[in-house]
Amino acid sequence: MANLQTLSEREVQEMSSLVQSNVMSEVVAQLQGLLDKFRTATLDIAVTGESGSGKSTFINAFRGLGDEEAESAPTGVTETTKQASVYPHPSYPTVRLWDLPGIGTPDFHPQLYLEKVNLERYDFFIIITSERFKENHVLLAQSIKSMGKKFYFVRSKIDSDINCCMLRRGNNFSEADVLQKIRDDCVNCLEEAGVGRPKVFLISCFEVHKFDFAKLQETLASELDSHKRHVFLLALPSFSSSYIEKKKQALSSIVWKTALSACLAAVLPGPLVNCNIQTLMETLTSYQQHFGVDHNSLFKLSTKTGRSYQELRSQVTSSYGVELSYQRVEELLKQAAVGQRWLVGMLEGRIPFLGNIVNGGVSFVASYYLLKSAIDELAEDGKRVMKAALQDEYDTTETTMDEPEDPGFFYFD
Ligand SMILES: Nc1nc2c(ncn2[C@@H]2O[C@H](COP(=O)(O)OP(=O)(O)O)[C@@H](O)[C@H]2O)c(=O)[nH]1
Numbered sequence: 436m437a438n439l440q441t442l443s444e445r446e447v448q449e450m451s452s453l454v455q456s457n458v459m460s461e462v463v464a465q466l467q468g469l470l471d472k473f474r475t476a477t478l479d480i481a482v483t484g485e486s487g488s489g490k491s492t493f494i495n496a497f498r499g500l501g502d503e504e505a506e507s508a509p510t511g512v513t514e515t516t517k518q519a520s521v522y523p524h525p526s527y528p529t530v531r532l533w534d535l536p537g538i539g540t541p542d543f544h545p546q547l548y549l550e551k552v553n554l555e556r557y558d559f560f561i562i563i564t565s566e567r568f569k570e571n572h573v574l575l576a577q578s579i580k581s582m583g584k585k586f587y588f589v590r591s592k593i594d595s596d597i598n599c600c601m602l603r604r605g606n607n608f609s610e611a612d613v614l615q616k617i618r619d620d621c622v623n624c625l626e627e628a629g630v631g632r633p634k635v636f637l638i639s640c641f642e643v644h645k646f647d648f649a650k651l652q653e654t655l656a657s658e659l660d661s662h663k664r665h666v667f668l669l670a671l672p673s674f675s676s677s678y679i680e681k682k683k684q685a686l687s688s689i690v691w692k693t694a695l696s697a698c699l700a701a702v703l704p705g706p707l708v709n710c711n712i713q714t715l716m717e718t719l720t721s722y723q724q725h726f727g728v729d730h731n732s733l734f735k736l737s738t739k740t741g742r743s744y745q746e747l748r749s750q751v752t753s754s755y756g757v758e759l760s761y762q763r764v765e766e767l768l769k770q771a772a773v774g775q776r777w778l779v780g781m782l783e784g785r786i787p788f789l790g791n792i793v794n795g796g797v798s799f800v801a802s803y804y805l806l807k808s809a810i811d812e813l814a815e816d817g818k819r820v821m822k823a824a825l826q827d828e829y830d831t832t833e834t835t836m837d838e839p840e841d842p843g844f845f846y847f848d
């Protein structure tokens with residue numbers, strides 16, 4: 436069950452100032468505008484490197500796809516195009532990965548290249564190599580930096596390196612030593628070429644749960660601003676419980692805004708009446724998708740992993756994982772309202788009228804409690820589903836990450 440103590444002092448204060456300083460319709464408009472920013476935030480990630488370095492494979496792995504799916508970027512093909520190709524994330528189309536033309540030609544000119552691929556379009560660049568970093572990588576990184584954008588160095592196909600060493604060295608083999616050697620080599624190469632204190636992520640697109648793939652994603656998330664970070668975190672694949680936790684944190688950080696928006700909209704006159712149930716139903720449906728427990732996600736996962744749909748479905752045991760109807764949400768909301776008297780009391784004391792805004796027996800407290808419980812319980816469902824699907828491959832280590840910063844109510848930029 437959700438712990439309502441999570442409604443922090445700061446959140447109550449923000450809520451109080453917002454509600455007291457504005458007329459209701461303005462509050463609703465501001466809240467909805469703010470939530471829309473989270474929903475519609477775009478993220479454009481450019482992936483560049485030499486032909487054959489693994490750009491297209493990386494783009495597929497990042498989007499949670501294999502190489503052979505309908506929406507996958509073609510891999511193992513020689514690049515002929517000079518244009519960037521765009522690949523939206525299958526579930527979060529505002530997160531787009533761009534497959535950039537190869538940079539290997541001897542007459543490579545970074546500035547012209549960046550103009551041609553339209554540098555301004557991207558939030559940041561991933562520069563991939565499957566061998567040593569060369570002059571072109573460094574020239575490109577310097578140009579990207581001089582034009583005010585960020586880049587990250589990635590060394591791909593680490594699984595191949597490990598396998599080669601294992602074959603060559605037999606029992607004398609230490610994976611940690613091989614990784615350290617590759618890392619040192621990459622860093623030295625870049626330092627010699629004039630890149631100060633480079634950070635290099637070692638990855639395998641065939642074993643994304645190993646090496647630095649998760650670290651790369653965490654680093655990218657931590658360097659994005661709050662709206663972009665929100666959509667980025669939701670787009671992370673669910674193959675480890677640590678990623679599911681991050682999605683949970685991202686959704687929890689805006690849950691009181693979502694609840695407030697739904698319950699205030701319902702007390703305005705006109706066509707918005709009862710939109711709280713509708714909004715809550717839509718929100719709960721989106722939560723099911725975020726945690727991969729809706730019909731479509733389960734079906735896709737079943738096809739991908741060869742586990743039966745029924746087996747995966749049976750892992751979804753929370754009351755929020757069912758098919759949602761208007762009546763069902765109303766019922767859940769009524770249940771949520773029971774036993775939350777203390778919070779109603781607290782809010783009434785602090786924010787007059789908020790605790791008992793009632794529309795058809797529904798209040799902010801019940802909406803908040805419903806959404807918070809749903810996030811917690813669907814996240815647990817999501818973990819059980821992934822564990823059943825991936826079995827030994829499922830990573831249960833839970834790294835902690837600072838809660839995404841809440842932009843608050845007074846920054847409507
Ligand atoms: N072992 C291994 N092979 C990879 C990895 N990433 C890509 N490849 C292979 O490298 C080849 C080139 O990959 P591709 O993504 O088409 O490279 P691109 O030309 O940069 O887009 C393909 O045969 C991929 O299967 C990886 O992480 N590990």
Ligand SMILES: [Mg+2]
Nearest residue numbers: 490491509510
């Ligand atoms: Mg390619």
